[in-house]
Amino acid sequence: MNRSDASQTGGRGGRIYAVLRQAVVDQALPPGTKLPEDALGAEFGVSRTIVRAALQRLAADGLVEMKTKRTATVARPSLEEARAVFEVRRCLEREVVRLVAARWSEALRDTLAAHIAAEDDAARRQDGPATIRLAAEFHVRLAAMAGNPLLERYVGEVVSRCSLILAVFGRPHRSECAIGEHRSVLEALARGDADAAVAAMEDHVSLVEQRGVGGESEGEADLGVILSRYLGRRGGDA
Incomplete structure (x- = not known):
C-alpha cells in the first residue's frame, strides 16, 4: 500500500x-x-x-x-454457526439489560420509546428495509445505554451476524411480533423490574432464533x- x-x-x-x-x-x-x-x-x-x-x-x-x-x-453462516452466534447473543443481551436496569432513567425510557415508535411507523408503511434496520438498531441502542463500550461493540457485531443468519435461514413473520417483544423489554425496565426485563429479552432472542432457522434463501x-x-x-x- x-x-x-x-x-x-x-x-x-x-x-x-x-x-x-x-x-x-x-x-x-x-x-x-x-x-x-x-x-x-x-x-x-x-x-x-x-x-x-x-x-x-x-x-x-x-x-x-x-x-x-x-x-x-x-x-453465509452454517446452521451450526448460527446456533453458536445466538448462544453468545443471549449471554451478552442478558448482561446488557441488567446494566441498563441499574442505570435506568426517564431519558433512557424516552429514547427507547421513540425508537419503538419509529419501528411501528416503518411497519405501518410496510418499509421492509427500515423495519429490518430498526429492529437491529434497537439492540445496539440498548447496548449503548449499558455504559460499557466493549460490550456495545460485541453486541453490535453479534447483531450484525444475526442479520446474516436471518437472511439465510429466516422464516417469514410479522414485524409486529418483534416490535411487541421490544415493547415488553421496555415496559419491564420502566417498571423497575430488572428480572422481568431480562426474561423478556431472553424470550425475544429465543423467538428471533426460532424465526431464524427456516429454509435457506x-x-x-x-x-x-x-x-x-x-x-x-x-x-x-x-
Whole structure:
C-alpha cells in the first residue's frame, strides 16, 4: 500500500465499509453475494487497495469471507454457526439489560420509546428495509445505554451476524411480533423490574432464533443496483 492509499483507507475506505456493512445488515446484500474488488472500486471511484482494506474490516466482523485475492463474498453462516452466534447473543443481551436496569432513567425510557415508535411507523408503511434496520438498531441502542463500550461493540457485531443468519435461514413473520417483544423489554425496565426485563429479552432472542432457522434463501443480488440505492441515500455522509 502506498502512502496515498494508506491515507485514504480511513476516509474512503471507512465509507465503503459503512455502506457495505449497512447493506448486509439490512439484508439487501444476501449471503453469498460476490464482492469483486474491481467492481466495487468502480462503484466508489477508488483503488482496489482501498476496497480490500474495507473488505478485510468486514471479514474481521464476520460479515464477509475473503475467498480469493480479488473477490470476497457476503458470508453465509452454517446452521451450526448460527446456533453458536445466538448462544453468545443471549449471554451478552442478558448482561446488557441488567446494566441498563441499574442505570435506568426517564431519558433512557424516552429514547427507547421513540425508537419503538419509529419501528411501528416503518411497519405501518410496510418499509421492509427500515423495519429490518430498526429492529437491529434497537439492540445496539440498548447496548449503548449499558455504559460499557466493549460490550456495545460485541453486541453490535453479534447483531450484525444475526442479520446474516436471518437472511439465510429466516422464516417469514410479522414485524409486529418483534416490535411487541421490544415493547415488553421496555415496559419491564420502566417498571423497575430488572428480572422481568431480562426474561423478556431472553424470550425475544429465543423467538428471533426460532424465526431464524427456516429454509435457506435463494437468488443472486445485483451489486450495482443495490449499492446505487445506498450511495444515493447516504451521499457523502456514509
